[in-house]
Amino acid sequence: MSxxxxxxxxxxxxxxxxxxxxxxxxxxxxxxxxxxxEYGGRVYPVNVRREYVQGVKAFKSVLDIPDxxxxxVIVVPxxxxxxxxxxxxxxxxxxxxxxTAGFSEVGEEGARLEREVIxxxxxxxxxxxxxxxxxxxxxxxxxxATFVTKAxxxxxxxxxxxxxxxxxxxxxxxxxxxxxxxxxxxxxxxDVDFADLMRYLANDPETKAIALYVEGVKNGxxxxxxxxxxxxxxxxxxxxxxxxxxxxxAVASHTGSLAGNYRVYEAAFRQSGILVAExxxxxxxxxxxxxxxxxxxxxxxxxxxxxxxxxxxxxxVERRGLRMAKLSEETVGRLRExxxxxxxxxxxxxxxxxxxxxxxxxxxxxxxxxxNVDILIVxxxxxTFASMSRTEHAEGVAEAVKEVKPDxxxxxxxxxxxxxxxAKELLESAGIPNYERPEDAASAAKALVTYATYRRAAxxxxxxxx
Amino acid sequence: MSxxxxxxxxxxxxxxxxxxxxxxxxxxxxxxxxxxxEYGGRVYPVNVRREYVQGVKAFKSVLDIPDxxxxxVIVVPxxxxxxxxxxxxxxxxxxxxxxTAGFSEVGEEGARLEREVIxxxxxxxxxxxxxxxxxxxxxxxxxxATFVTKAxxxxxxxxxxxxxxxxxxxxxxxxxxxxxxxxxxxxxxxDVDFADLMRYLANDPETKAIALYVEGVKNGxxxxxxxxxxxxxxxxxxxxxxxxxxxxxAVASHTGSLAGNYRVYEAAFRQSGILVAExxxxxxxxxxxxxxxxxxxxxxxxxxxxxxxxxxxxxxVERRGLRMAKLSEETVGRLRExxxxxxxxxxxxxxxxxxxxxxxxxxxxxxxxxxNVDILIVxxxxxTFASMSRTEHAEGVAEAVKEVKPDxxxxxxxxxxxxxxxAKELLESAGIPNYERPEDAASAAKALVTYATYRRAAxxxxxxxx
Numbered sequence: 044m045s046x047x048x049x050x051x052x053x054x055x056x057x058x059x060x061x062x063x064x065x066x067x068x069x070x071x072x073x074x075x076x077x078x079x080x081e082y083g084g085r086v087y088p089v090n091v092r093r094e095y096v097q098g099v100k101a102f103k104s105v106l107d108i109p110d111x112x113x114x115x116v117i118v119v120p121x122x123x124x125x126x127x128x129x130x131x132x133x134x135x136x137x138x139x140x141x142x143t144a145g146f147s148e149v150g151e152e153g154a155r156l157e158r159e160v161i162x163x164x165x166x167x168x169x170x171x172x173x174x175x176x177x178x179x180x181x182x183x184x185x186x187x188a189t190f191v192t193k194a195x196x197x198x199x200x201x202x203x204x205x206x207x208x209x210x211x212x213x214x215x216x217x218x219x220x221x222x223x224x225x226x227x228x229x230x231x232x233x234d235v236d237f238a239d240l241m242r243y244l245a246n247d248p249e250t251k252a253i254a255l256y257v258e259g260v261k262n263g264x265x266x267x268x269x270x271x272x273x274x275x276x277x278x279x280x281x282x283x284x285x286x287x288x289x290x291x292x293a294v295a296s297h298t299g300s301l302a303g304n305y306r307v308y309e310a311a312f313r314q315s316g317i318l319v320a321e322x323x324x325x326x327x328x329x330x331x332x333x334x335x336x337x338x339x340x341x342x343x344x345x346x347x348x349x350x351x352x353x354x355x356x357x358x359x360v361e362r363r364g365l366r367m368a369k370l371s372e373e374t375v376g377r378l379r380e381x382x383x384x385x386x387x388x389x390x391x392x393x394x395x396x397x398x399x400x401x402x403x404x405x406x407x408x409x410x411x412x413x414x415n416v417d418i419l420i421v422x423x424x425x426x427t428f429a430s431m432s433r434t435e436h437a438e439g440v441a442e443a444v445k446e447v448k449p450d451x452x453x454x455x456x457x458x459x460x461x462x463x464x465x466a467k468e469l470l471e472s473a474g475i476p477n478y479e480r481p482e483d484a485a486s487a488a489k490a491l492v493t494y495a496t497y498r499r500a501a502x503x504x505x506x507x508x509x
Numbered sequence: 510m511s512x513x514x515x516x517x518x519x520x521x522x523x524x525x526x527x528x529x530x531x532x533x534x535x536x537x538x539x540x541x542x543x544x545x546x547e548y549g550g551r552v553y554p555v556n557v558r559r560e561y562v563q564g565v566k567a568f569k570s571v572l573d574i575p576d577x578x579x580x581x582v583i584v585v586p587x588x589x590x591x592x593x594x595x596x597x598x599x600x601x602x603x604x605x606x607x608x609t610a611g612f613s614e615v616g617e618e619g620a621r622l623e624r625e626v627i628x629x630x631x632x633x634x635x636x637x638x639x640x641x642x643x644x645x646x647x648x649x650x651x652x653x654a655t656f657v658t659k660a661x662x663x664x665x666x667x668x669x670x671x672x673x674x675x676x677x678x679x680x681x682x683x684x685x686x687x688x689x690x691x692x693x694x695x696x697x698x699x700d701v702d703f704a705d706l707m708r709y710l711a712n713d714p715e716t717k718a719i720a721l722y723v724e725g726v727k728n729g730x731x732x733x734x735x736x737x738x739x740x741x742x743x744x745x746x747x748x749x750x751x752x753x754x755x756x757x758x759a760v761a762s763h764t765g766s767l768a769g770n771y772r773v774y775e776a777a778f779r780q781s782g783i784l785v786a787e788x789x790x791x792x793x794x795x796x797x798x799x800x801x802x803x804x805x806x807x808x809x810x811x812x813x814x815x816x817x818x819x820x821x822x823x824x825x826v827e828r829r830g831l832r833m834a835k836l837s838e839e840t841v842g843r844l845r846e847x848x849x850x851x852x853x854x855x856x857x858x859x860x861x862x863x864x865x866x867x868x869x870x871x872x873x874x875x876x877x878x879x880x881n882v883d884i885l886i887v888x889x890x891x892x893t894f895a896s897m898s899r900t901e902h903a904e905g906v907a908e909a910v911k912e913v914k915p916d917x918x919x920x921x922x923x924x925x926x927x928x929x930x931x932a933k934e935l936l937e938s939a940g941i942p943n944y945e946r947p948e949d950a951a952s953a954a955k956a957l958v959t960y961a962t963y964r965r966a967a968x969x970x971x972x973x974x975x
Contacts, residue, residue, distance in 0.1 A: 069894070069895050069896035071894060072896075139896075192893070203817070205815065205820070206817075206819065207815030207816070207862055210925075211815065211890040211926075214924075215925065215945065282818040285820050286828070287824045287827035289857075290827065292823075296859070296900045321945065331936070348673070349671065349673030350675065350762075351669070352673070352677070354750040354756050358750065361754065378899060385614075389758070391755075426659065428535070429539070429540075447756065459681065460683055460684035461680065463680075467646060481788070481789075482788050
């Protein structure tokens, strides 16, 4: 059985047992079972003391469940975990998420317990995610095996070595409309690790990019080998925690793993095709870009209705080593026909505030057709005055995309907080990622270019070996 | 009359005339008058064609208003602006905000009109903000002389050379709960410029920091002289648009001013005591920090309930050249009494997820009392499970602050999107700025340290000259 088949039981189980499901809202087992009840598959509560949990018939042991169990989600106190795992083994369970904490992250006694749990898992052939984690989500089938709110559906698989931080990011992204395909809090990585997950996610059709929050890696060779293979198929982007000296020491006391020298990590990451992010927002911004086609080069065109926004975007684009495209004469001619005389027809193209949805549509069409343009960033300060609709510029962009069906990436930078919500919704429906900060849009563009370059080089290498 | 007295008519007018006030919601004069009606002072609509505007008796000319007029807000088409200004002069108006566009930013004809308008203003002693601007706000007296929504009240004065970008930032900050004392869209700066505004804001009691979005400066010497003087009183933070080669060219076509070489700007900025920001979020993050006392040094302590968050904060703090404080033995002893054995008592102090509001309170008290700590960053992943309140950690921090009354800066980094809204509200009421991104909290800490160092050096210089 391949690794991919193994892990599919985690993300597409036919049936799930929640061991430690609870009726008491102050227990994690309450939230985990409540969240899992929304899942399409069969979900069974296991509780040694109760006949019903949240109104559902409960079982004293996983062994009592009159059904096969694909996935066990374990939230019992740590002293019961080994016993529960043995029962799971007897039952034939092949995948377990152990949310319970108090293992290798807390000292020698915990580490001993963790080794015991893993040796039981190995004996019965159970793959384990955790322990000491928040759990896992598959937004595409409503599987939420965590105690936090379900992430918004999308195309980024997010794998986090910090559970609480991961959970905080989920909440942040719900507010900011960032979507995920899968969320995996890896916890202590006693069994399933980054490498296994990258390999599984490489074949996941809903995952367009893999975002990792990495504090430390136990088996560096395995990690880099997986990254190298997976990067040829889809982008892997990593944010490393513990880059500074004190940060690295904090990692040691947090996850018990060695953070190592960041320069060494960074070089190894880049050699393996991993894109390196510096902040959480950059990590997610980069990952979200990969719903777009890969660019053929690094020449960026910017369209804006606010001069200052165009200026800031241009600064951020050039700061990252991307070039501003020199627009073709044909494009400039077309822009001149469409825009007011006071518009700026040089790149960044500034329509000035008077431009409407129609002008945006025509400009986008002209710019994506320009052979000198590899990537288009469409920026807009969403208008707040009554003479314009708040969505017309986004509609213009969506219409242009529908008409031209561009084979080039388009990124949006529609600003203005709550005023721009409908416009962003519309862009999203049209498949265009929106960024509210110029630096995030530029990081996304840079990620597309860097990865496209890597892919071409990797393909060339493969071809020359063949 | 000093500059300060001059500009006070802009921000605290006893009476305002809106010239071009409109009943037609598709006109800017509609929004401007509507916004100004919430102002405490007397506000008069002027419209050549209508007897009433939005139900209020209107005047054909500013000369017909049976009251003194302190401030004129002008939104008539550009060909009428000169005439209107002459009438304002006859009326004795001393301050005019010209929102109307189509002046020096659009070419020679516009530049000629602008010179005419300014020569009229000079003749009558009228100070002018604009033309080609979004207008001005004073959140502390509900003066909103713009066509956009009023900003949230706070302590940052924000001066923007890009109107639309400024407006977009206002909307963004309403959503993100960032407060402003004043907002000034300077437009073409035909009269009132950055230097005048810095000098005025230096004496504004509600302004704790001055944030500038600068594209180009016409009179560099005047600008830097003002910055140098004002920086001795309160911090000036600037984001320069047009740092890259193409960005600089875009500035030339946007505001018509020369962006100049960024390195030259940056060096001149820093020499004059200006703090330099790289992004909008950093600009506002830095400015918001100055509700806090200035730190005596650059040693940072971090408190967190999530290891990953502590790691990322530590990385960002050290990346900016700040040091992580070495906690005193007394502090470590106190933390040991308060926290669970598995907590990490080294800086960053990781309480682990079990810590409650009481633990946060005691830890904050211990950390701010530590003589080795100059700045405290209190981070928290706001809990989402029912056994803890979502506000108890923020309450703990607020209680500690109330009890200790620290003379050191405290910055918060409470994460978790909508889940943390109540906690953030509470921190805000306690006067503690909150940052949802680790890099923003670190930039805020760095700004406090840099400015404190500058102030001490400037004071030393002054003392040695005396």
